[in-house]
Amino acid sequence: MKRKLLGIIDATTYHEDLDDLLTHRSLAALPYAGRYRIIDFVLSNMVNSGIRSVAIFPKMQYRSLMDHLGSGKNWDLNRKRDGLFFFPSPVVGSYPKGIGSFDLFAANMDYFYRSTQEYAIITNCYTILNMNFKPMLEWHMHANCDITEIHHQDGRSLEMYLIKTSLLMKLIETRFETGYSCMKDVVSDIHNDYTVCQYDYDGYAVKIDSIESYYSTSMNLLKPNVWQNLFNNDQPILTKVKDEPPAKYLKGSSVKNSMIANGCLISGAVENSIVSRGVKIGKGTVIKNCVIMQKCQIEDNCYLDSVILDKDVRVESGTHLTGTAGAPFVIRKGTRQGALMNS
Structure with a gap:
């Protein structure tokens, strides 16, 4: 066979x-x-x-x-x-x-x-x-x-x-x-x-x-x-292996019904979201219903709901981004998104 x-x-x-x-x-x-x-x-x-x-x-x-x-x-x-x-x-x-x-x-x-x-x-x-x-x-x-x-x-x-x-x-x-x-x-x-x-x-x-x-x-x-x-052990989904440390959850962080990949640093709250490798989520930040790709940095006191962040996006402190299930808010790869840009 x-x-x-x-x-x-x-x-x-x-x-x-x-x-x-x-x-x-x-x-x-x-x-x-x-x-x-x-x-x-x-x-x-x-x-x-x-x-x-x-x-x-x-x-x-x-x-x-x-x-x-x-x-x-x-x-x-x-x-x-x-x-x-x-x-x-x-x-x-x-x-x-x-x-x-x-x-x-x-x-x-x-x-x-x-x-x-x-x-x-x-x-x-x-x-x-x-x-x-x-x-x-x-x-x-x-x-x-x-x-x-x-x-x-x-x-x-x-x-x-x-x-x-x-x-x-x-x-x-x-x-x-x-x-x-x-x-x-x-x-x-x-x-x-x-x-x-x-x-x-x-x-x-x-x-x-x-x-x-x-x-x-x-x-x-x-x-x-x-x-x-x-995903099952009998027929595993294989991918490129990357050696990274486990995700780290700092004091005051909260994670509910989410997938958090290796190398992440979580200080804020994550709910119903998928977070890829090496992502940093700041203190006081709330992430809901989001897809966050590799190496994004979301600084303190941000609020993201129904958002897709492509790789290497930086979201500055105090930024609020909101989409919907039918029309998620998308930020392109490598973009810098700030609170002043939204005003």
Whole structure:
């Protein structure tokens, strides 16, 4: 089974509704759940499914993604054979609005020619789920499917596809004759020559495609049933390991129903929030319903409710910032936010 599946992650997608959080990074590298990046979920799913060769196809702003993934060591993909492969797009311009651009794959055909895996799983980079692909592969083979598209049990397509590697290569090579530009084109064509099946996944699965979905799914992580569905010992979500001291809670601090990552220094009050590594929260400051990314500094006597702070933001003393669940207040990476700026 370990040699049967090839992993392919399409990391070219850019959602305009996430523009405030994607100025300096790709969607795949967007921080999530305090210590992870969004791509960690599908990548960990592949590794936990026995996949030992994974190709990632990014398009732009991929420096932070490359820094995060490195050699693939944290996912046990730094191997002499197979392992983690990174294929930045050589094409300037847009790709079809669908996962698995055949033009993108065609520019890296040598990878497919050298692959020995009989089947390939093609995924997007922005779906949060914890799924083992092995049962689906067995089901796909037993049902004699040519292509299997994964759907959630509520009917939503998860934009993930299982296909024989040889058929994928054929689709890539014949794309000009068939007019198929991506996997979505193939499965959407009711007149295609293939047996297209639908595999229903009944676990927790959400797409991050807007500020609202990013915020709401982040807040859902504070619900025990959601957390337990995504994170378990049998199928761990792996990420880049960073050696940092435990969070420190100073006298007078208060934390309720929140996730606090390593290296934080908490002097104020935190409630229903997700706080990433190395964040400093000052005395008298109140943080509610917020997502605070890495190394932010929030000084004394601030009040933040329904706010997303990107990395390295500094909030000066006495600042009040308030958003709503449907429209969280977003501060871009590296911004300095002060009380005088709000007056």
